[in-house]
Amino acid sequence: MSDEPAAALPEQLQRVHMVGIGGAGMSGLARILLARGGQVSGSDAKNGRGILELRTRGARIQIGHDPSALDQLPGGPSVVVTTHAAIPKTNPELVAARSRGIPVLLRPRVLAELMVGHRTLLIAGTHGKTSTTSMAVVALQSAGHDPSFAIGGELNESGTNAHHGNDGVFVAEADESDGSLLEYSPDVVVVTNIDVDHLDFFGSLDAYVAVFDDFADRIQPGGTLVICLDDPGAAALGGRVAQRLAARGVAVLGYGEGAYAASAPGVPNAARLISWEPRGVGAVASVVFDLPGADGAVERTISVTLPGKHMALNGIGATLGGVAVGGELSSVADGIGSFGGVHRRFEFRGSANGIDVVDDYAHHPTEVAAVLVAAREMISARASSVGRQGRVVAVFQPHLYSRTVDFADDFAAALDLADTAVVADVYGAREEPVPGVSGRLIIDRMTVPAVFAPDLSRLAGQVAELVRPGDVVLTLGAGDITMQGPEILTAIESGGGAAS
Known part of the structure; x- marks a missing residue:
């Protein structure tokens, strides 16, 4: 470099x-x-x-x-x-x-221009791009590098979402939502997962999946594609493109336990997850790295500061990406533990009356489910030490009318992983309201107790009436639901959350 x-x-x-x-x-x-x-x-x-x-x-x-x-x-x-x-x-x-x-x-066209002359590491996938990109940046920094980076959230360590570095490496997210990731010609790509989304732009699952194949074909000769073998979509991508990428001198490497490795025949599992243990609000993963050109396999421990197995997998993918652009394995793996989180990714907002409030950007059913499972694991780990099992209270704001219609059943199933839920009305963002489409569309399909909260000015009070000590409240969504965390804490302190 x-x-x-x-x-x-x-x-x-x-x-x-x-x-x-x-x-x-x-x-x-x-x-x-x-x-x-x-x-x-x-x-x-x-x-x-x-x-x-x-x-x-x-x-x-x-x-x-x-x-x-x-x-x-x-x-x-x-x-x-x-x-x-x-x-x-x-x-x-x-x-x-x-x-x-x-x-x-x-924007992606300009970002691609700024990457010229750098060795580029791009993180792609339906979910986990910001967290994985952020982990890779912090790990490289902890390993003594000074990469340029552009991410979709603010790093807790530096309070910034971008930086012009000096060591010739550029780390960034590659957003597939409008196909603009095809502006880039990267050296290293990590694909965390491929799940159906953005049908308002692509029109079909096949068209959405195809953009990842096209992106893989843009990796520079001598580069690397890293895929999660625990995700069916990412593993299938590896199976489709590995042979033709190899013909261009592009290595394809997998990571994870290998649940879907059969979909990617010939793709080596270069970072095999052999154990994972929740600890506090994070987790510790044991991983066997078997990297091309290395002198045999080696086991490393990776500490992740955010809960959930999906975050441990993100940390492993970030490690492989960091090594592929020139980082040393041990120092990059150790650097993952320096990651202090990113704005709106399982971000702790405060506690009141024994109730924790956490904010997360999750706005797709798979993301909502992963965050709620992670919260459940965190509560269970805590219960073993304090002797009291709290509940998971989801406060969800659907994002986009089109996504609400497309995934109403899936959102309901994801929110059923909570003990109880409060569902706000749809945050339309760039879309105009659609008659008959509201948060009720999701609530009507749920099985756990749920409250419809169309008026955000009353939402905090409604949440405060539901909670009790030991609970974890999660505000979820890509809209202005993030502003409700402090309001919920204030409402709890004013008398809510007192039930035993």
């Missing part, structure tokens, strides 16, 4: 205007552009901590969307950057940019 800093920005990216600059992905891109000497302007619907932080770094940001936002940089921007999902094509700044002949690029 080179220790030289990345090359100067290409001319087109020296003056960039970003529509929706406060978003998780866009703000990270802005940080890297600024760190590499670019001029950045932007706009967003509202102020926030991220906006203020970017201003201190030199970005010029206007609140509100208006064509005048394009005039903040001397001479105007050389390019305008936007996102497919969050910003409509009718946005006045995008309309003005096109009328002025200013190129409009999607």
Whole structure:
């Protein structure tokens, strides 16, 4: 790996205007552009901590969307950057940019430009991208590296979602939701899982799965594809592409216990999980690493600071990815234990009256189920020491009307893993309301006790009436349900949660 800093920005990216600059992905891109000497302007619907932080770094940001936002940089921007999902094509700044002949690029295209000259590690999959990417970044940092990175959440260690590093490695998420991961030509790819999602864009499961095959074909010769052999979708991907990738000099490696290894014949299990034990809010995994070119297999212990077997698997995938871009196995594996979490991934928000409140971004049935299972395991481990078994209380906000319709049965089954649930109304995000589609669609299919809470101003009080000491409350969803954690704690402190 080179220790030289990345090359100067290409001319087109020296003056960039970003529509929706406060978003998780866009703000990270802005940080890297600024760190590499670019001029950045932007706009967003509202102020926030991220906006203020970017201003201190030199970005010029206007609140509100208006064509005048394009005039903040001397001479105007050389390019305008936007996102497919969050910003409509009718946005006045995008309309003005096109009328002025200013190129409009999607964020992944710009991120791909910033990766040029780096050895790239990209994390893909339906679930777990942010956590796995974050673990890989922290592990590499703990091992003495200084990678550039761009992730979809803020690392608890540094409080940032992006960084311009100096050792020639770039670590990032590869988002499949709109097919934009095909902008990248990576060296190393980790695929955590493949599960049906984003049917509003792809239209069918076959089309969704196909984008991962196409992405695997974009791995550079001499690179590596890492797949989870405990996920049927990821294992099947390995089975489909291993032979043709090998013909191009791309290694395909597996990890996990190997539950679906038969779907990937010929793919070696380079990191076999032999045991996993929950400890406190995390877990300890014993893994046998058998890496190509290594002098035999070696067993390593990996400590994970977040609960759930899925997080242990994410840690193993992150370790393999970190090693594939040049990290030393022992130091990278040890570095996983330095990971302190990421914003909105099983994030502890506080305790009141013996009740814990945790926030998580889970917004797909598989993610909701994994988080609730992890919470159950955490409570069981705690009960063995305190002698009292608490309950899992899920507070879920469906995200998107289309996803609610497509997965109503699956959401109900996932939430049935809780002891009781409160379901808010749908957070529509970019979608318009659909008659007859609400949180009730999920509740009507559930078997555990559940409460419909369409009014968020009353939700905290409804939760407080349900809970009792020893319970763990989880706010779940990709919308503004994250703001309810402090409200729930206040409501509990005011008299809720007192039942025995």
